[in-house]
Ligand code: FAD
């Protein structure tokens with residue numbers, strides 16, 4: 267495997283040992299369990315998660331400082347939740363000194379960039395204690411999700427229990443047990459165009475990153491990437507928060523993660539090159555020089 271999976275110290279297949287977390291989690295409940303443990307241990311004093319917004323399945327950044335608040339934010343919402351924009355709020359208005367944050371790979375890049383070049387984030391970088399990244403192939407504008415659910419899957423947004431992309435399909439699960447699957451060739455045209463130049467699938471810059479791909483249903487693939495990530499992960503394992511299996515023993519395992527990461531990178535590099543040929547790349551030059 268090459269650079270497509272980023273640098274990491276260890277990788278396992280895992281799931282939370284807390285049945286309550288698993289009930290509402292998207293996959294193995296890694297994000298909620300790790301934040302809940304970090305909160306209990308004082309490693310973080312709050313986490314920026316995707317909370318409920320004004321419309322169903324339209325998330326809004328939320329600063330969770332209790333386990334109940336973390337639980338309420340479980341599950342994947344397939345549209346942008348600008349969690350990075352809440353970092354300052356978390357430290358200034360909520361007075362957090364040790365901030366947890368979850369986000370897509372692009373959001374993890376923004377977190378690290380904010381730490382290196384703290385324009386608008388002065389005195390905040392050091393307060394990011396745990397950055398958990400979630401794998402991401404693509405995302406959608408909110409209106410696209412409404413169209414996919416209401417027009418294509420014929421379900422009301424408020425009646426949806428879970429959405430999921432997996433096994434080559436977009437799945438919509440209703441609260442009354444209905445399941446609708448849409449082929450990805452239907453969903454592709456609804457994707458956010460900005461995602462088509464994104465070259466990170468597995469949140470290379472997170473402390474810990476996780477997604478379902480590679481592991482069995484209800485389990486997650488987990489990359490532990492940094493010293494901070496390694497420290498909290500080791501403590502959580504020692505405390506019995508997770509069941510784990512060596513990733514080498516799991517099917518389809520890292521081979522599939524690697525394949526999808528490479529597919530994303532190759533496809534999106536082509537888009538980048540195409541865009542450069544019609545002038546977007548050139549426009550970055552100063553026209554007055
Ligand atoms: P849970 O314990 O259920 O917690 C999930 C956490 O993520 C919660 O804190 C929640 O608030 C937060 N969250 C939910 N939606 C968002 C959001 N939009 N932005 C920021 N934070 C959010 N996994 C794959 O394996 N392959 C993929 O191709 C893939 N694509 C994804 C695309 C998108 C747009 C998103 C948001 C996620 C994607 N995932 C993908 C990740 C996957 O769906 C799960 O989020 C991940 O496995 C974590 O599951 P969990 O059970 O550990 O998390």
Ligand code: SF4
Pocket residue numbers: 370371372373402403404405458460461462464465466
């Ligand atoms: Fe961000 Fe890339 Fe995911 Fe789009 S595909 S939401 S740019 S990480």
